[in-house]
Amino acid sequence: MAAVTLFSFLLAVNLGAQVIVILGLLGGFLTPALLPSVSDNAPALFLYIALLDLGVAAVALRRRWHYLVLLAALGTALTQLGWAIQFFNAAKGGRALWIFLGFEALFLALFFLRSLKTETHDRKDTIWLAAAAVVVGFCALGFGFWLAAFPVLGRQPLFFFSFVFLADAGLLALPVLGRAHRGIALGAGSLTFVLVAEWIGLFAPHGPLGAALAAIVIFALLHAVTVPASAWRPGVLPFTAAGTVAPFLLLTFLLYRVALWNPMPVFGVALVLTAILLAAAIVKRADWLALSALLGSGLVELSWQSARFSPEEAIPALVFYGLFLILFVAFPFCSAQKEKAWSWAISALAQALQFWLIYRVVTLAFPNEWMGLLPAIFILPAALGVWSLLKLYRADPATGDSRLAWQGGALLLFVSLIFPLQFDREWITLGWALEGVALLWLFGRLPHRGLRLVAVVLLCAAFARLALNPA
Template identity: 30%
Template sequence: MGAFVILLSLAAIASLILSPIMAIIALARAGALRGEIEALKHAFARREISTETPSPSPSVSERPPARPPTPEPESAVAPVPAMAPAPAPAPLPEPASPPPMPAPRFASAAEQPAARRPPRDTAKIEEKLGTRLAVWLGAIALALAAVFLVKYAFDNNLLTPTTRVTLGALFGAALLVAGEWLRPKVDRIAQGLSASGVAALYASVVAAVSVYHLIGQTLGFVFVILITAAAVLLSLRQGMIVALVGLAGGFVMPALLRTDVPKPAALFSYLLLLEVGLIAVTFARKWWALSAATLVASMVWAIVWIAGMHAGTFPTEHGLWVGLFLILSATAFVITERTQRRDDIRARFGIPGFFSWAAMGSGLILAAFLTGTAQYSWREWTFLWILSAGCLVLGRFDPSKEGLAGLAALLGAALLAIWRGEGLAANDELRFGMVALAFGLLFAGGGYACLWGSTRPLAWAVISSVAALLYSLVAYCAIERLPSPLSWGIVSVCVAALSIAGAFPLGRRRARLGSGPLAAYAVAATTFISLAVPLELDREWITVAWALEVAALAWLGSRLALPAMRILAGILAAAVGIRLLLNPAVLTYPIGELVLVNWLLYGYGIPIIALTWAAHIFRKTKDDGLVHGLEGLAIALGFVLLALQVRQYFHPADIGASTCSLAEWGSFAIAWMGYGIVLSACACRVPRPSLRYGGLIAAGLGLIEALLLPCLAQNPLWSRHPVGELPVVNMLLYVYGVPGLLALVFARQLARAGCRTHAAYAAVASIVMFFILLSLQVRQAFHGAVLTGPTPSNAEWYAYSAAWIVFGFALLLVGILSRSMTARYASLAVMLVAIAKVFLFDTRELRDLYRVFSFLGLGVSLFLLAFLYQRFVFRRKEPCAPQ
């Protein structure tokens, strides 16, 4: 019974092998016969063309019209050239007699194929479905047939394990032989058979090693190498299907033939050889899909091993083999690209270059992950450094790969920052500094070396200068507390000196290299110089250094004629403005307790001078938006400086305090209005829009602050602010009198400048403040320092009326003497307020002689007012100049 089963199984296998082979042979023979018939038809058609073409070609007008029922010779042979695969031979000399009429059956035979030919796109789709897809599915079906046959024999215990494995191997070998035998006849079917054979051999090895344990893992691995090599070699003769099956089996089989103890050296050596072989096949046959699959499969193995190291499955010592594999894999792709034929049409579209770019980029990223997984050891950092150096070399000789150098520089700096964020051990600081130094020298020095003779020197100059700055800052933030014989400020100055030394040769070759590289190193030098001061001092000096760098950029831009300096200066000036205008941390800086000579004077005064000087330098070249922006920023910093100095005066060393006195509110108004008046005065001598508008805004804000806060919100009548015990000479005179005088000066400036409407507003605001000052002084005379006392007495109410009337007459006299219509109108307004008070309030509230004197004084004042208007105002003929 067992022998019968064995014979039956052999017969089944033979039928599986022979049946498709016989069908394929029959198909091949039928195809050959059809080809011979078509060749005979084409030969006969060419002969017809050569014998029926007339030698003398009559003119078009002399030819008789063609009769539709009878086919002409041209119509009989017209479709034939479209069918002919080769050009027709030269025609023989024609006789003078007219050509004979061809038989109608040949004409119809030639016309019918052309008329019934399907569209071109439909033919392509049908070809792919009928030839390629069928071959692929057939190969998969044969491979599955072998797998299911072995499974059936295993489930039913029909054959011994040795017999099962042997039959599977024989089946695979038979398919390989059949595929090679059919290759000259039907190549795609041959590819399918060979691919099925390779899959059957892989399955036999898996069954022999992992299922039945007939052979050892080492011997099984040797068989896998031989099968994979055979598949790769056969793919060169047959096609990509065999190579894809070999790729899949070659990369999957190590996972199926795993050993008890991981052997990364043998595994990654095998994977590297497999990868190199597949890459060679790819670039030899231009199978770019195979190259992509090879790259992905290789990187997947590296990812799996790195993930295993991170999870603790594999020891960190395996990082040696993973790192070497990443370096050699990327090198294999790069070398293959460099040695492939340059006249290949695919190379013009960048397909090989893309794979080398992807190989180097993925190698860099995986090397960075490997370094972090291995606890940032020296070995893994070395692997990443080697790949980074390779990116520099590759980018220098191939401009399309310059981006890899920038990617490597950013990746190294990011990895150092992550290491710093995770926390450095006591013995890691020195290693951190050495690694940062190695990478900084690589990209700063390597970038500088690569710019010479390159097609894009600016890109290399940017990489070099930015890398120097980036790695210096990373190293400083991580190991600033490490004992060192040199301070970081000296290190910064030394790096700046190196940048300047590197810029001198670029300046001498500026005509050939352009201004970009010189600008990059000039910016780097000024950056390091400006950072030297804050690196040595507290961090609140960084903004001061940035402002100084703006001035340095302006000077360099003017001396070297570098337009790029304007853009960089604008960006840096914006950073200065953000840190000094919108940074609440300024309130927490250690300013000191001195009133004027403190950090505010330096922290804001130096940027104001630097920005003003930079605007002056830039204006010599071009008076554009950058110049106006620098001037406006300097003016805004001066405005904020005055406000902070006021806070420092009232709250020494605590400018962030939440309280604010009446005197402080008045000081804000005085400082801002005085600042605006000074700017407006400067604008009269130096006609700059920034000075004119800056003065208008600063004085206007001071005026608004005085009206809204001391006059309304913080008025001592209801805010309980003490104003002093002395009459007249007290806090009220400072808070309301000084801003009122400054408002008058500002109104006079505006009137001289021709801004009469704004001047009138400022004058009215001044009069309002003087009126409030007078009223509060009356209140202070009766109640002392605190004005929120009891209800006014009769004497106090009378004093208000008398004071207002006197103030109205004073305004009238000022208006008459200065011919100011605004003062006269204000006088009338004050007198109307006094009249309303006397008639509406004093009549009801005042008693005895106070009421008598109130009406008496008002009557006399009104007569005197009328006299002054008739005598000095309306008698004049000339119009009064408004103010």
């Protein structure tokens, strides 16, 4: 059959007959199935398949019948799965690695070699080769679920994640380096996310914590940094945002699967990821990335605070909450888009979030009679933002500048919280009323509709509280 296949390829090239090469291709891939073996002879089998793929690729590239490469990829994937069903077991993990990743590398090489020889205006020739690389790549990445089904292999995080991330990186190379469709990266990222989450769910409770954290960092570097580099345009924000928030989702899942009472490992990774996203927002002039950083880090912080907090770990928690606060307060001053409201709004929201977290830690671990000092301290970063906008960046309140509205609103929030936190009962209602009046006062000098809306809501809430609970 191998000789017949080779002869059909040569005949097809000379006669220009596509039917002949298709029949030869089918015969070549059917040969292993028609000659089944009771013993595993994977090296000989896949050496034969590799030579067959190279022969098909040579014919396809010479005659410009590029769809044949896709057919060869489908045949290769089916052969791999057939071998796995019949022969794969936990002792053959290393063999599976070179079988699946080796063929992914082969089809990637064919794609990039053809891309180098193809003119920019003639990129349609590479679509079939990209599709072939996608088929073999997703076959390799999907085999990760098969590996996870074997506890012996799953408990070897170095082997498991090496396989998964190498297969993932091969697929990412297509859109990032080869300018293939960005949907490939989205699919690869989604599948890799599920694989990492599955490993955390199955093996992280009894495995090394460092392996799970390292896997999350590698995933972030591949998908929150590399992939968005080809998709910074506003039209693909959902695609890019999915990669930036996903690592924080994995960290949150890890928090609930592993009893991490000490927040330092998870908060340390979250802090690094946040810093990377904020730096990317500055370099790429994409301040919306800071919102992803705020949502992701906030999710991790709130999850740990609600599920794992203990008074013994209050000091490390306060340190990290303070570091997150410093990052977000400094961000608008470093942003390349200081004239826009994005960075200042995110900074104001981050101040409110970190205040709540720090307040909860102090209340639970260090209760005292001077809680009103806490919002007084938070007045400082908000006041710094307002002062900088007025003095350094020449913001004009008369124009209803949104940047001033956000920073000024945060400033008045902390001012109005001093009395409610220092006292209780009717002072809480008074605090709401004071905040509403203060926002109306600010609206008179800074005509921004959002200030008026929030002020009305607060005053209505204060009135309702007094009406329903006069005490």
